[in-house]
Structure formats: structure tokens, C-alpha cells
Amino acid sequence: MTGPPVRLLVLWCPDWPVVAAAAAAGIAPHVPAAVFSTNRVVARSAVARRSGVRRDMRRREAQSRCPELAVLGVDPDRDARLFEPVAAAVEELIVGVEVVRPGVVAVPVSGASGYFGGEDRLAELLLDHVPAKAGVECQIGVADGLFAALLAAHRSVRVDAGAGAEFLAPLGIGELNQPGSDRTDLVDLLRRLGLRTLGAFAALSERDVTTRFGVVGLVAHRLARGLSDRPPNRRRPPPELSLVERFDDPLDRIDAAAFVARSLAERFHAVLAGSGLACTRLGIEATTANGEELARVWRCAEPLTAPGIADRVRWQFDGWLRAADGIRPTAGVVELRLVPEETVAGRSLQLGLWRGGTGVDGSLDPAGEEQVLAAERAGRALVRVQGLLGPDGVVTAVLAGGRGPAERVRLIPWGDVRPDADEQPWPGRLPAPSPATVYQRRIPVDVRDVSGLAVRLDERNLLTGAPHLASVDGSHPRRVLDWAGPWQVVRRWWARDDGGPFAHMQVLLAAVDEQRVDMAFLLLGRLGDEHNPPQWTIEGKYD
Incomplete structure (x- = not known):
């Protein structure tokens, strides 16, 4: 068991097994359908639900209530295969997607919510984007921990941070028996003991629960209390993504280094893109003909494109070859290594949908394209200045804690992670408004x-x-x-x-x-x- 739960956004496609099975069989959405396993209903469409078909109902009873019911079989491979476009549509907007099971994806919202302007705005974008791309309906919930976020998605609500236990308390104890959890026996036993809600179960002491119900009960008890047993499984870059280039003729001129950097950056970016990754911290390492080891790590505010990688390699060579005596290498570079020190999954650039103007088809209009290009040029210029003056040569301001206006401004080097503004109460803080x-x-x-x-x-x-x-x-x-x-x-x-x-x-x-x-x-x-x-x-x- 690990620490406090991670704040997650869960996107849930209701009745996914029957949605996928009907799509594979070519059944129209208005036709009632149900998926059966061992002659019992495991999923049914909304139309079948309105006709009285219920979960765990026998096939004969289900067909007696709905004679036109389409009978479909269980196929986990089919469900996973048809769900991939949904996960890919989510990944077009947010990196770090984890498929919990076919029909459910979870992503951490700490970075994406700030990028898109808040959790509500992020949910609105996904509710518009996923149906348009994947052609399926979905619901979204946000809460602390996967269990609470999943139940929030079932109800299409956003639970405030720290309020997970209050949200879960009135819900029925049967919510513990989510697909794949195998808690049927535990839930039946809790009901016989008179524990009808998650709040009643959470009120028991952890020691008593562990003694009576073992590890299975302990995990369920933590979930009922709004805790989590693990964070989402983020994808990690394999070590073979590093790129090494050796030169017969040592590189000792900036123009030659710039030429090499362009082709090397394109190859490096293609290798990362082939694995569905983009670099956010780039390590540039070099070995000279005299055996000197040079290294520098570039931190980037956004995932690097191929031109961005080439720029940083060229700028770094410029800094190395034009350094003062005693610092400048004594020979040309014979080996160059590009190392992805930190990567993010998904698209190489996660651009906000609000950037620039958009046309009817969603593409950027000329003014929007020019705005994006201007922002990229400005970013490269700032990194160039940072390469000449050092990491602290270019800074941006963020709000920090403090009582006076001068104390509330904190300078962060360009490209470093910008912390959230400190909104904690400060006794004695100067009242609003603050001086401009x-x-x-x-x-x-x-x-x-x-x-x-x-x-x-x-x-x-x-x-x-x-x-x-x-x-x-x-x-x-x-x-x-x-x-x-x-x-x-x-x-x-x-x-x-x-x-x-x-x-x-x-x-x-x-x-x-x-x-x-x-x-x-x-x-x-x-x-x-x-x-x-x-x-x-x-x-x-x-x-």
C-alpha cells in the first residue's frame, strides 16, 4: 500500500461490452442487446435496460421481458480492440493515459488541468473530443483515487480535493464489487453483517477489518475511506532510446556541428515518436578526441520537436566551442550522445485547443498558425539566451506565499516546472488590492x-x-x-x-x-x- 491517492480523471463508456459487441455485429443502436456469460446477463444496452433486462438475469427471463433482445457473447479481445480508438482520442489531449479496462481510462489531472484552464474545462474538452473522434458516448468523473474517480464518472460529477470520503460514504456497499475486483463474497458477507453503505464499512477500525477479512477486506476498506492502493501506471522510456553518433573527423566547428545536429535530431525524434514518446528533458553528452567528457541537460517547458532538439544541440556546441580558455575542450568531439532524461507519453506536442483561431474543421487558421509559430520562436529565443547566460539568465514570475507584495513573487528559470500559486492563508497579509x-x-x-x-x-x-x-x-x-x-x-x-x-x-x-x-x-x-x-x-x- 502506498500513500495518499493521486487526483485522477476517469473517462467511462457506459455498457462498453455490449457497445463493442453490437458494433462488431453491425447491430443498430436502437435495437435492444445484451452480452451473456454462462447464460446470464453481464451487460445490456440502455434500450434493453428500459425493457426490464437486468444484470445477472437468466437468458430465458431476459428474452421473455424483451423478445426482440439481441443475444451477444463475451469476447474480451474484441472489447479491448474496439476500445483502442477511444484511448487514442483521450491521448490526443492528455499524456499519461492508463487503460483500467476496456471502457475505462484514467489519467492524472494535475498537469493537464492547469494547462487547459481547470478540471471543468478539461472535462468539457474531452466530452466534445472523444465522441467526435471515436463515435461513442462517455461520462467523466474527477476525484482523489481511482475508485472514487470511477464512481464519480458513473455519476458525471467532480469531487473536490480531499472530499472523497464524504462522496463515498452514502453509496451502497455493492459499489466495492467493480468488474475485475472479485469481491462478491466480501460484499455479500458485509451485507449480512448489516453494513449497507461504504461509510458504515469505513467507520470500522483498520485493525478489526484486517483481522476479520484479511488482505481483501483491507484493500476494500481503504477504498471505502477514499484512499488508494497505487498510483496509475505511467509508461517509462526504455534505455535503448538513447542515440549515439561517432565521427571519424572530430567536430571542432559550429557550422559542422549545426549540420550534424539537424540530421541527428530528426533521427532521435523519430525514435521517440515511434515509441509514442516525446522528450521534455534532453541530455547532451560528448566525448572529445583527448578523452574529455562533456555533458549538459536541457529542461524544456514543452515536449521537444525535431527542430527544438537540433537547436539545443547546436546551441550547446556553440557554448562548448566558444568557452573561455581553460573551459573550452582541447580537441574536437568524436562521440555525441542524445539521452531522453525525461519523457512524456502521447503526442510530441500537446497544444491547447484554444491556441490561435480555428476553422470549421478544427484546424488552425492562418492567424492561429502565426500565433503558434511566434510563440515557438519566442521560446527558442529564450532558450538561446538561457544557453548563453546560464539557467538563471531567463526567469518567469509565479505567485508564492508571503505577506508583502515583494515576498509574493518568486522567479523560476525558464523551462522549469512552474509550481501552483500559493493560496494558503497568511496571517498579516496585506489586504487587496495589491500594487501594480x-x-x-x-x-x-x-x-x-x-x-x-x-x-x-x-x-x-x-x-x-x-x-x-x-x-x-x-x-x-x-x-x-x-x-x-x-x-x-x-x-x-x-x-x-x-x-x-x-x-x-x-x-x-x-x-x-x-x-x-x-x-x-x-x-x-x-x-x-x-x-x-x-x-x-x-x-x-x-x-
């Missing part, structure tokens, strides 16, 4: 009250006077039209050298003349006393 501009170098400001005295905080953290005039960086004093605060900033209380305590204050300063507008600032003040005057600085500006 946060200064890297704080600007000093002198705040005075109507009597001309410096404004500071007293022992109760209140201002000693209402702000009346403020002089920014020694400029002419400007009238304070309005102000709010102060909000004391509690940080590094354990450090004696923090220079605090501090406080935030918002002020609206009048314009210098009629040609300029009034301006609002966020001030950060270090609280002073009778002997040390307060020091106010401008931390940010509001638009």
Missing part, C-alpha cells in the same frame, strides 16, 4: 503630519498623527489626499538584526500640477522611537 508595480529598490519618503512632525507608530501600533504631507526622495512635499493603515508586518521575529518592527500604509498623494494625475503608493515603514526617526519607503505603486 513593486520597486526593486525602495524609494525613501518623508511623511509629516499637519504640525510638521514626522509620522511614526506609538506603542499601540497606531500613527502618532494623520499623514498630511509626503516628500518622495527629497522632492517637493505633496499633500496626502487619503490614507489607510497602518498594518503591522510581523516577520523574522526571532532575528535580532531584522531592523523591525515594520508596518505598511497606503497613501494617495496629490498631483504636483494639473498636468499630472494623483498617485497612490504602498509605504513600508520601519518603526522609530523618540531617538530614532521612522524610515518610510515606497514599496509599490497602484495604477
Whole structure:
């Protein structure tokens, strides 16, 4: 048993065995049909269900209730073969697809939901895309863990994170007996013991369940509690996908390396694509004629195309061959290795359907194509700069935890995984709205009250006077039209050298003349006393 459940999206095709059997036999959807095993119903169509055909019903009784019922046999190979187009349609949008069984696929949603704009948006895209591509109806559910996500798909609901146990509690105990689980005897015994719901079963202690029902009962008990016994089985790249190229004439010129990189990248990309993979972290390793070993790993924001691989090989050679003395290799490269350090399954590029304009047939219109190409060119340019300046040479900003606006911005190197924004509560956080501009170098400001005295905080953290005039960086004093605060900033209380305590204050300063507008600032003040005057600085500006 492993840790907490992975948040999954499950796509379920109802009554898949009978859907596949009817399709193989050429039976129209309006004809009632059922699949039988050992003369009992194991799956039936919606039309047959409305006629009174039930699961586990004998064939004679089923035909007596529905005389026109089409009788079909069980064929797992047929079900799996006909389900492949459905799995492929899902994989066109999301990587990491796991076929749980014919009729059910599960995928982790942590990355895809952020890419497509949320779990609800992702589900909408799949509900439109899969029927159009595979020609079958489907339902989608999202929850923590495969068991809860599957039951959510049966009801077409999205269960909030951490609410799996509450969702499962009122459901019947028979839900434990999913196809392939072989829990019929356990479910019958639980019913005889009076445990009618998953919540009643989950309320038992794990020790008692294990003692009475063994391993089978323990697994079922974990599922009833909203836990999971394993994450989905993601595909792993085999080691033979690495590509090695040896040269009789050592490569010591950038133009020669660029020529080699193009053909090598196309071969490398074709090998990965042949295995249904795309590279997201590319290892470039080289050996020189003097035996020097060179290596660099390139992390990419999106799966690499063949031109993207060629660009990185060429840029890396450029960095190696033009390095300073003592760092530059002493001989040309005689062996080059491309290693897929990290791969994703599915299509080589998982482009969002919202990128650019689309035509009636779903293809990108010229404006949309130009937008995608421009984004790819910009991405290559940023990686090129990163190759010259190092990984930290190009960064993007993400929201992080903190109380002040400067603390809430975190810089992430281009291509690294962008963490989710920290939305946890922070006591003492500056109230909204946040300033549009946060200064890297704080600007000093002198705040005075109507009597001309410096404004500071007293022992109760209140201002000693209402702000009346403020002089920014020694400029002419400007009238304070309005102000709010102060909000004391509690940080590094354990450090004696923090220079605090501090406080935030918002002020609206009048314009210098009629040609300029009034301006609002966020001030950060270090609280002073009778002997040390307060020091106010401008931390940010509001638009």
C-alpha cells in the first residue's frame, strides 16, 4: 500500500461490452442487446435496460421481458480492440493515459488541468473530443483515487480535493464489487453483517477489518475511506532510446556541428515518436578526441520537436566551442550522445485547443498558425539566451506565499516546472488590492503630519498623527489626499538584526500640477522611537 491517492480523471463508456459487441455485429443502436456469460446477463444496452433486462438475469427471463433482445457473447479481445480508438482520442489531449479496462481510462489531472484552464474545462474538452473522434458516448468523473474517480464518472460529477470520503460514504456497499475486483463474497458477507453503505464499512477500525477479512477486506476498506492502493501506471522510456553518433573527423566547428545536429535530431525524434514518446528533458553528452567528457541537460517547458532538439544541440556546441580558455575542450568531439532524461507519453506536442483561431474543421487558421509559430520562436529565443547566460539568465514570475507584495513573487528559470500559486492563508497579509508595480529598490519618503512632525507608530501600533504631507526622495512635499493603515508586518521575529518592527500604509498623494494625475503608493515603514526617526519607503505603486 502506498500513500495518499493521486487526483485522477476517469473517462467511462457506459455498457462498453455490449457497445463493442453490437458494433462488431453491425447491430443498430436502437435495437435492444445484451452480452451473456454462462447464460446470464453481464451487460445490456440502455434500450434493453428500459425493457426490464437486468444484470445477472437468466437468458430465458431476459428474452421473455424483451423478445426482440439481441443475444451477444463475451469476447474480451474484441472489447479491448474496439476500445483502442477511444484511448487514442483521450491521448490526443492528455499524456499519461492508463487503460483500467476496456471502457475505462484514467489519467492524472494535475498537469493537464492547469494547462487547459481547470478540471471543468478539461472535462468539457474531452466530452466534445472523444465522441467526435471515436463515435461513442462517455461520462467523466474527477476525484482523489481511482475508485472514487470511477464512481464519480458513473455519476458525471467532480469531487473536490480531499472530499472523497464524504462522496463515498452514502453509496451502497455493492459499489466495492467493480468488474475485475472479485469481491462478491466480501460484499455479500458485509451485507449480512448489516453494513449497507461504504461509510458504515469505513467507520470500522483498520485493525478489526484486517483481522476479520484479511488482505481483501483491507484493500476494500481503504477504498471505502477514499484512499488508494497505487498510483496509475505511467509508461517509462526504455534505455535503448538513447542515440549515439561517432565521427571519424572530430567536430571542432559550429557550422559542422549545426549540420550534424539537424540530421541527428530528426533521427532521435523519430525514435521517440515511434515509441509514442516525446522528450521534455534532453541530455547532451560528448566525448572529445583527448578523452574529455562533456555533458549538459536541457529542461524544456514543452515536449521537444525535431527542430527544438537540433537547436539545443547546436546551441550547446556553440557554448562548448566558444568557452573561455581553460573551459573550452582541447580537441574536437568524436562521440555525441542524445539521452531522453525525461519523457512524456502521447503526442510530441500537446497544444491547447484554444491556441490561435480555428476553422470549421478544427484546424488552425492562418492567424492561429502565426500565433503558434511566434510563440515557438519566442521560446527558442529564450532558450538561446538561457544557453548563453546560464539557467538563471531567463526567469518567469509565479505567485508564492508571503505577506508583502515583494515576498509574493518568486522567479523560476525558464523551462522549469512552474509550481501552483500559493493560496494558503497568511496571517498579516496585506489586504487587496495589491500594487501594480513593486520597486526593486525602495524609494525613501518623508511623511509629516499637519504640525510638521514626522509620522511614526506609538506603542499601540497606531500613527502618532494623520499623514498630511509626503516628500518622495527629497522632492517637493505633496499633500496626502487619503490614507489607510497602518498594518503591522510581523516577520523574522526571532532575528535580532531584522531592523523591525515594520508596518505598511497606503497613501494617495496629490498631483504636483494639473498636468499630472494623483498617485497612490504602498509605504513600508520601519518603526522609530523618540531617538530614532521612522524610515518610510515606497514599496509599490497602484495604477
